[in-house]
Amino acid sequence: MHTTIQLTVNNAPCEATVDTRTLLVDFLRDQLDLTGTHLGCATGNCGACTVVLDGLTVKACTVLAADVAGSAVTTIEGWTQDARQSGDLHPIQDAFVKHHALQCGFCTPGMVLSVQQLLKEKPNPTEAEIRHGIAGNLCRCTGYASIVKAVQEIARMSSE
Amino acid sequence: MIRAPLQFHRPHSIDEAVRLLSQCAQDGEDAKLLAGGQSLLPSMNLGLVAPAHIISLNHVTGLDAIRRDDDMLAIGAGTTHRSLAESEVVQTYCPILSETAACIGDVQVRNRGTLGGSIGHFDPAADYPPVLVLLDAAFRIVGPNGERTVAAKDIFVDYMTTSLSADEVLTEIRVPVLSPDTGTAYVKFTRVEGGFAIVGVGACLGLNSDGTCRSIRVGICGAAPVPVRLTAIEDTLKGKTVDDTFIEAVADAAYETAHDPVAELHAAADYKREMVRVFTRRAVKTASERAA
Amino acid sequence: MAYIGSAVSGILDAKLVAGKGQYTADVSLPGMGYMAVVRSPYAHARILSIDTGAAQQHPGVRIVATGADIKQWSRPIPHTLNPSAFGGKTTDIYCLAIDRVHYVGTPVAAVVADTRHAATEAANLIEVEYADLPVVIDAERALEPDSPLLYPEWETNELMHVRFQGGDVERAFADADHILDDTLHLHRHTATPLEPRAALAHYDDRAERLTLWVSTQAPHPLRTTLANTLEMDENDIQVIQPQVGGAFGVKIPTYQEDPLACLLSKRTGKPVKWVEERTEHLMAGGHAREQTLKFSVACKADGTVVGLKVRIIGDVGALAAVAGWGMSYVASFVVPGPYKIPNCEVDLSIVVTNKGPWNAYRGFGKEAASFLMDRVMDRVADTVQMDRAAVRLKNFVPKDEFPYVQISGATLDSGDYAKALQDVMDKAGYQSFAEEQQRLHAQGRYIGMGVGFELTPEGGCIPDSFIGGYEGATVRVSPSGQVTVLTGVTSPGSGNETGIAQIVADALGVPLSTVRVVQGDTQACPYGLGNWSSRSLFMGGSASLYAAREVHHKVLRVAASMLKTAPEDLDCEQGRIRVKGQADREVAFNDVAEYVHKRPFDHHAFDMEPGLESTRYFRMGNIHHVPDDKGRINTYPSYPYAACVAVVEVDIETGVVTLLRYVTVHDCGTVINPLLVEGQFQGAVAQGLGGLIYEQLSYDDNGQLQTGTFMDYTLPTAVEVPSVEIHHQEVPSPFTPLGTKGAGESGVSSPFGTIVSAVENALMPFGVKIHDTPLTPQRVWRMIQAAKNGNNGGAKA
Numbered sequence A: 001m002h003t004t005i006q007l008t009v010n011n012a013p014c015e016a017t018v019d020t021r022t023l024l025v026d027f028l029r030d031q032l033d034l035t036g037t038h039l040g041c042a043t044g045n046c047g048a049c050t051v052v053l054d055g056l057t058v059k060a061c062t063v064l065a066a067d068v069a070g071s072a073v074t075t076i077e078g079w080t081q082d083a084r085q086s087g088d089l090h091p092i093q094d095a096f097v098k099h100h101a102l103q104c105g106f107c108t109p110g111m112v113l114s115v116q117q118l119l120k121e122k123p124n125p126t127e128a129e130i131r132h133g134i135a136g137n138l139c140r141c142t143g144y145a146s147i148v149k150a151v152q153e154i155a156r157m158s159s160e
Numbered sequence B: 001m002i003r004a005p006l007q008f009h010r011p012h013s014i015d016e017a018v019r020l021l022s023q024c025a026q027d028g029e030d031a032k033l034l035a036g037g038q039s040l041l042p043s044m045n046l047g048l049v050a051p052a053h054i055i056s057l058n059h060v061t062g063l064d065a066i067r068r069d070d071d072m073l074a075i076g077a078g079t080t081h082r083s084l085a086e087s088e089v090v091q092t093y094c095p096i097l098s099e100t101a102a103c104i105g106d107v108q109v110r111n112r113g114t115l116g117g118s119i120g121h122f123d124p125a126a127d128y129p130p131v132l133v134l135l136d137a138a139f140r141i142v143g144p145n146g147e148r149t150v151a152a153k154d155i156f157v158d159y160m161t162t163s164l165s166a167d168e169v170l171t172e173i174r175v176p177v178l179s180p181d182t183g184t185a186y187v188k189f190t191r192v193e194g195g196f197a198i199v200g201v202g203a204c205l206g207l208n209s210d211g212t213c214r215s216i217r218v219g220i221c222g223a224a225p226v227p228v229r230l231t232a233i234e235d236t237l238k239g240k241t242v243d244d245t246f247i248e249a250v251a252d253a254a255y256e257t258a259h260d261p262v263a264e265l266h267a268a269a270d271y272k273r274e275m276v277r278v279f280t281r282r283a284v285k286t287a288s289e290r291a292a
Numbered sequence C: 001m002a003y004i005g006s007a008v009s010g011i012l013d014a015k016l017v018a019g020k021g022q023y024t025a026d027v028s029l030p031g032m033g034y035m036a037v038v039r040s041p042y043a044h045a046r047i048l049s050i051d052t053g054a055a056q057q058h059p060g061v062r063i064v065a066t067g068a069d070i071k072q073w074s075r076p077i078p079h080t081l082n083p084s085a086f087g088g089k090t091t092d093i094y095c096l097a098i099d100r101v102h103y104v105g106t107p108v109a110a111v112v113a114d115t116r117h118a119a120t121e122a123a124n125l126i127e128v129e130y131a132d133l134p135v136v137i138d139a140e141r142a143l144e145p146d147s148p149l150l151y152p153e154w155e156t157n158e159l160m161h162v163r164f165q166g167g168d169v170e171r172a173f174a175d176a177d178h179i180l181d182d183t184l185h186l187h188r189h190t191a192t193p194l195e196p197r198a199a200l201a202h203y204d205d206r207a208e209r210l211t212l213w214v215s216t217q218a219p220h221p222l223r224t225t226l227a228n229t230l231e232m233d234e235n236d237i238q239v240i241q242p243q244v245g246g247a248f249g250v251k252i253p254t255y256q257e258d259p260l261a262c263l264l265s266k267r268t269g270k271p272v273k274w275v276e277e278r279t280e281h282l283m284a285g286g287h288a289r290e291q292t293l294k295f296s297v298a299c300k301a302d303g304t305v306v307g308l309k310v311r312i313i314g315d316v317g318a319l320a321a322v323a324g325w326g327m328s329y330v331a332s333f334v335v336p337g338p339y340k341i342p343n344c345e346v347d348l349s350i351v352v353t354n355k356g357p358w359n360a361y362r363g364f365g366k367e368a369a370s371f372l373m374d375r376v377m378d379r380v381a382d383t384v385q386m387d388r389a390a391v392r393l394k395n396f397v398p399k400d401e402f403p404y405v406q407i408s409g410a411t412l413d414s415g416d417y418a419k420a421l422q423d424v425m426d427k428a429g430y431q432s433f434a435e436e437q438q439r440l441h442a443q444g445r446y447i448g449m450g451v452g453f454e455l456t457p458e459g460g461c462i463p464d465s466f467i468g469g470y471e472g473a474t475v476r477v478s479p480s481g482q483v484t485v486l487t488g489v490t491s492p493g494s495g496n497e498t499g500i501a502q503i504v505a506d507a508l509g510v511p512l513s514t515v516r517v518v519q520g521d522t523q524a525c526p527y528g529l530g531n532w533s534s535r536s537l538f539m540g541g542s543a544s545l546y547a548a549r550e551v552h553h554k555v556l557r558v559a560a561s562m563l564k565t566a567p568e569d570l571d572c573e574q575g576r577i578r579v580k581g582q583a584d585r586e587v588a589f590n591d592v593a594e595y596v597h598k599r600p601f602d603h604h605a606f607d608m609e610p611g612l613e614s615t616r617y618f619r620m621g622n623i624h625h626v627p628d629d630k631g632r633i634n635t636y637p638s639y640p641y642a643a644c645v646a647v648v649e650v651d652i653e654t655g656v657v658t659l660l661r662y663v664t665v666h667d668c669g670t671v672i673n674p675l676l677v678e679g680q681f682q683g684a685v686a687q688g689l690g691g692l693i694y695e696q697l698s699y700d701d702n703g704q705l706q707t708g709t710f711m712d713y714t715l716p717t718a719v720e721v722p723s724v725e726i727h728h729q730e731v732p733s734p735f736t737p738l739g740t741k742g743a744g745e746s747g748v749s750s751p752f753g754t755i756v757s758a759v760e761n762a763l764m765p766f767g768v769k770i771h772d773t774p775l776t777p778q779r780v781w782r783m784i785q786a787a788k789n790g791n792n793g794g795a796k797a
């Protein structure tokens, strides 16, 4: 069974026909080739599939593509594009690179999107707030220590 | 991945949703309402449930409204955990509900999951049910025969079973406005951050001007297949001085009530029962510290 | 040296952080089908029949296969390490089960269809009829004579029995002041990288060639194994490893699904993609750790350990071709770790049970040895009433006795164990901790400090296998001066590509940005064994260094001729080749490269071999497979280690253990890049902590896995894992050109002994003794209750 949806993906209008059971994560990956969104568990636990839906982070394995008709979805690809003010990367991404806040990179796109949500709400988070803010994103490698460092540095820079 | 094909419905009103539910029931087809999907989608991805129809509530407007209605707060079933946690109205008039919402899952789960969905799913370890039970919340439900209101003590029937029938939609949850001097707390014991509660305890404590107990209500998840409320002792403690003995009496009562906890892999029944005591103590203590 | 030793960011990081990494599941081919695998719901059963009729008819289905088909179409998968080569039993493993299933999750049938949905639907339509067989899930029970047998032809469930022995153990025990016994139990858990396993197989009918994109750590050995299983020429197979989303060992071997996808692609003539689901991974992706460790230790009143008897029972689940059982072997090989205990014997039984097969997981048995030895030292300390660290200091192999040969043949290369421990104690404030502890105890808080020490043999090299102690690399300079390094080692996210680029950039004197590292493609890269046992940088990096030096030598010869001087008088830095001390006499590296390629018959290059490319192999000089006079061989060339201190708080009402601090002094020899090494160490400690407290693969009595999703297999989040305080002690390895030792694996072992020691220390007022993991709140709480009731679970002394 299929349905046609219209939505905005990474700032561009998008119309697509999807099998009604298609998860948002699979829609993005398989139909739109936006493979920066990853699939790690499909039970809402790992956060590798995190995307921004109408301004808020969600786990795209717990959302049906058919249900996001009319919504705006931003993936790591679109966010990176948006974030490019000068240079190639957003300051969050620069800080991740500087502190090697990633190893295999599988959790990273989701982690970056969770960090941007956190910093949007709390520009100057405490260490505990950082850790709670990324608790929905598992990093098995696990770069938590350097992720925390990276976020602290961004917060420090923006408060200067 | 969802294993079985499904028909997706996008109603724009509650009535339409109810009609769709009834239609499916008549056709003998399994239908599920979809709210935030934070419980339903993982279950479908694992193949634990495979409804033939999904009826999304995410396109019904107004289901996420929060209003003050005299001495009650009326909260739309579609209100997300995040909105509940951040709502100034809820923080002011029923802070325990905000505190509870804020400790559910993680940021992404709270951004998407809803109060109504949590009740519809009714996991024995879910955080809202014990709190709604202690608040004597009322549940507005719309079905093919119109609307009815169910009291908290009647909605959570048995292990993962509510009194909602398959063709009904929960639309609103009504909780009392708490007097500003009430001390409230919800504390929760999990294995890792963002996990479900092994035990969760909510407490509301009102004090008389002399520091004695004006009212106390305690609701607990993890003590039994359904949330328990310490009704018996709540009355007898009125007028008592709130001190360590008082707190211990509540904790003991909680322990006695928790005679049937659902055993888990890392929490056998006897251990859970002890944890009910510990976390009841902590909840009441915090509530008493917060009571003006 | 411009780059070696500096904290250069990962060269792939900018790409990965933008979501541009291409993992196996991200690769797609036109016309590809999707594979779904049907797995056994029973832990032990005979397959009576498989009805594939309905599945075959399902729309979109291209092929359905069962064990019977597979047996016709392919050969058994060669074992990564065959237990029979170690005097053990063995069995043939095909891509799908033949006749019998031995664990829940055993693959029994497979479907390929046009879409993933169709494949899954068809898989559900396959009806398998099973006849239940009795289940054994406990290793000690499995050793009893009347136990159900997994492989009846063995007439036992003991896969292998191993003994290592040295000195005069009985004599040592007879002369001891104290003898004490204890039994420890480590529980089952697993690596579970965030990226599940995945494969995309494409058999091209016209070219008669197979290409496999796969999330693997070892592409070349995989190709050899595939050729064998599929009865194809290795030349007709190309294995490509895209970006890998974490591996930690589980992606070393050839899984059944790899050749399976290839076979089904070959039979359908179209590409086949398979992406594992998390539940499949937790059932069948490979388990680790579950072992019973019994010891009897003899010591003097001054804390000197004079004798040690160890009995290990490894519960390795069912047998698979993936060599996970080897971890139990290594656990016994490493005993007694960093300690000098010449009178020592280890008796090992590796036992099969109806649980998921073991597969490599970071630590590879060394964590068991480390936990065991830390417990031995703590027990001795208790018994002789000495400080726990002091007992370790007394028994360490002294720094002037390297190379030191342990009873198994393990030849410890270098180090200063005592200094590492003393340093970490200083850094952590070990001496003043008791005061703080007392103060907090008075407030009703239970804080404890523990010490631990891990020895992490690296670069394992096992005779007659692809687990080898050598590596190859090619360094190639293009006419424009761009440098390509092709390596036999791979990176599953561990960062060695960056370290190797640093080494090569330094050796050539060029900017790091001009160096590109290519890994994980059997068509492009020199033959190599892949990534495991922390070998990639110290072996792959050494091979790259050799190749780079050779190219560098050529470049300098040409440059010297151009500058009319001798090669020895030249310096090369950031792509400028200068005459030492004469800033104005220089030539660009790029110009030399162009010259060599374009003017091989001209003045400066006519007398040498054309081309700027070298392939070199590096072998470890301290591995020996010819038995010594005591019959010992050394299978590990590098022995990094870490001394650790942990501080924990125990909530005695709930049993919750919170790790407050973890401090370490770590020696992995020369540090090429502190950012990478520390990242690896942080991750390793986090996994050790996860394994010790939060993660468990638990089975019920029927052999059903109870923790098959991330909802109940709970991985620690950023909230549970504190940042580790890491200090380096660089004692260079004498056996590698840069002094590097293995790094990456270490850190995963020490949390077991260190944190357990800290928890015991916190619970000293109760006298609790810990023997079993995981340290779940419930377990800790029960121990406290038992101790309050007068049973502290103490060791039998």
Ligand SMILES: Cc1cc2nc3c(=O)[nH]c(=O)nc-3n(C[C@H](O)[C@H](O)[C@H](O)COP(=O)(O)OP(=O)(O)OC[C@H]3O[C@@H](n4cnc5c(N)ncnc54)[C@H](O)[C@@H]3O)c2cc1C
Residues within 6 Å of the ligand: A043, A044, A045, B032, B033, B034, B035, B036, B037, B038, B039, B040, B041, B042, B057, B077, B078, B103, B104, B105, B106, B109, B112, B113, B114, B115, B116, B117, B118, B119, B120, B121, B122, B125, B126, B127, B128, B164, B168, B169, B170, B171, B194, B195, B196, B197
């Ligand atoms: C990683 C993770 C962690 C979590 N941690 C916690 C936790 O700590 N504590 C906790 O309490 N929960 C936790 N949850 C569950 C979460 O709170 C869910 O959001 C909630 O249980 C379901 O709400 P939903 O809106 O997502 O409902 P859905 O998943 O969409 O629906 C759930 C069920 O309710 C029914 N339903 C939905 N809306 C209605 C309605 N209006 N009327 C009638 N029936 C309805 C649906 O048909 C379905 O059966 C967690 C979930 C995840 C994925």
Ligand code: FES
Residues within 6 Å of the ligand: A038, A039, A040, A041, A042, A043, A044, A045, A046, A047, A048, A049, A050, A059, A060, A061, A062
């Ligand atoms: S894949 Fe969505 S949370 Fe893991």
Ligand code: FES
Residues within 6 Å of the ligand: A101, A102, A103, A104, A105, A106, A107, A108, A138, A139, A140, A141, A142, A143, C194, C245, C246, C493
């Ligand atoms: S970097 Fe590998 S999972 Fe986070």
